[in-house]
């Protein structure tokens with residue numbers, strides 16, 4: 687997959703990348719946390735440092751090799767082909783990965799009372815940033831519909847560190 691070359695070429699930058707600030711809404715562990723499409727594990731690393739038992743799941747072996755260098759457990763999986771990895775997960779973090787058909791499936795793998803933390807740019811992001819390209823972006827206002835009838839703790843859209851993102855924290 688194309689992400690293997692990207693993670694290989696940017697290994698040093700990936701390992702130095704800060705976590706997404708939304709992840710801090712998770713708070714302290716313990717519990718089982720899934721960093722979904724977590725790549726090199728920048729968000730998983732924050733979770734592990736805050737007491738969570740973290741698995742980084744991704745389709746890129748090169749990304750996961752970097753996550754493993756951080757000491758994180760990994761799960762190599764094509765999410766489009768296979769769907770979500772079996773839980774139960776107390777927390778699922780999904781940052782900068784959009785696969786709409788996963789939303790109705792979160793409740794199958796989340797532990798009772800568990801939460802999903804989700805962030806993705808919307809089309810408004812194109813006003814200032816050429817990437818991600820259009821096909822990877824949410825429509826403005828779309829995330830509320832994807833979250834559906836989940837118990838929503840936090841749902842906002844806006845500019846965040848130069849990117850226009852939709853954020854959600856919800857209990858599926």
Ligand SMILES: C[S@@+](CC[C@H](N)C(=O)[O-])C[C@H]1O[C@@H](n2cnc3c(N)ncnc32)[C@H](O)[C@@H]1O
Nearest residue numbers: 689723724725744745746763764765766781782
């Ligand atoms: C923009 S990166 C985000 C990585 C990480 N969530 C972060 O915030 O740093 C998107 C990630 O999605 C992964 N990915 C793309 N398609 C995938 C698929 N079908 N199955 C699993 N992972 C996939 C890529 O390998 C890449 O690591």
